[in-house]
Amino acid sequence: DTGVSQNPRHKITKRGQNVTFRCDPISEHNRLYWYRQTLGQGPEFLTYFQNEAQLEKSRLLSDRFSAERPKGSFSTLEIQRTEQGDSAMYLCASSPNYVVAQYFGPGTRLLVL
Amino acid sequence: AQKVTQAQTEISVVEKEDVTLDCVYETRDTTYYLFWYKQPPSGELVFLIRRNSFDEQNEISGRYSWNFQKSTSSFNFTITASQVVDSAVYFCALSASEYGNKLVFGAGTILRVKS
Numbered sequence: 666d667t668g669v670s671q672n673p674r675h676k677i678t679k680r681g682q683n684v685t686f687r688c689d690p691i692s693e694h695n696r697l698y699w700y701r702q703t704l705g706q707g708p709e710f711l712t713y714f715q716n717e718a719q720l721e722k723s724r725l726l727s728d729r730f731s732a733e734r735p736k737g738s739f740s741t742l743e744i745q746r747t748e749q750g751d752s753a754m755y756l757c758a759s760s761p762n763y764v765v766a767q768y769f770g771p772g773t774r775l776l777v778l
Numbered sequence: 779a780q781k782v783t784q785a786q787t788e789i790s791v792v793e794k795e796d797v798t799l800d801c802v803y804e805t806r807d808t809t810y811y812l813f814w815y816k817q818p819p820s821g822e823l824v825f826l827i828r829r830n831s832f833d834e835q836n837e838i839s840g841r842y843s844w845n846f847q848k849s850t851s852s853f854n855f856t857i858t859a860s861q862v863v864d865s866a867v868y869f870c871a872l873s874a875s876e877y878g879n880k881l882v883f884g885a886g887t888i889l890r891v892k893s
Contacts, residue, residue: 698880707782707869707883708823721878754821758881766813767881769823 667691669770671757677776678747685743686773690759697740698767699732700756701725708756714740747777781805782872784884791860792892799855799887801870807831810874812846812853813881818866829853860891 670689678684690697695716700708711730712722716737726732729747734740744751754774758767783802791797803812814826827837829846837844841858857864867888871881 700881705885707871707886708881710878710880710882713880721880756823758823766825766828768825769815771820771822774821 669757669759669768671755671770671773673773674771675774675776677778679778680749681746683743683745684747684775685741686755686757686775688740688742688757688770690739690757691768694759694761694768695737696760696762696767697734698758698760699740699742700758702754702756702772703752711742711755744775747775749777751775752777781877781882782870782884784868784870784887786887787885788888788890790890790892793862794859796856796858797860797889797891799857799868799870799889801853801855801884803851803853803870803872805872805874805876807874807876810872810876813871813873814844814853814855815869815871815883816866817869817886823869826855857889860889862891862893865889865891 672687676684698713699711701711702708710723711726712732714734717734729745732742754772756769756772758769760767781804810831812829816824816826827844834846843856845854867886869886870884873881
């Protein structure tokens, strides 16, 4: 069984540009989570999906951020009009349900210049 | 108040020393789950252990052991006979319905093991 995969692994963009990240969860995991991690901090929750339904969004997720999970499989996280403060590691995790562990992907490191 | 507190920002030990990483959590729920994750320099978070609030038995897995004490809201992690490969950032995390059943992480403890 392959783990969670994320693409791209690194992204450098200019302020004001839009970026999109992709996450492929472990197959048959119906829960998918997005977290953001800045330097020296633990991951912070952004949003999660159960199948294709987005069930919760953090206040960290401004209106420039949007996430989708069409057909309950892979997920995309889009940031519009990026700002330098968006520079962080974006982590995706999946789990079969909430009581077991979440398994994380390698993350996408975003740098906004 | 912090929901998960890892008071040790950084710990340095010499190989073969034992080291304990502290974690204190806060929740009003009676059912909750505690986790430890390891983040090596490569960046990927690696799951180490999950413990539910009703199971206070200590657990040992190889050189790793965990001490869960509900009375002090602590879930400490000990590495016995540390090795250079143990160098990483270690995160304690909490999942509770009070917090929406997502993972709430501590700030992490950087462990440096020197040869």
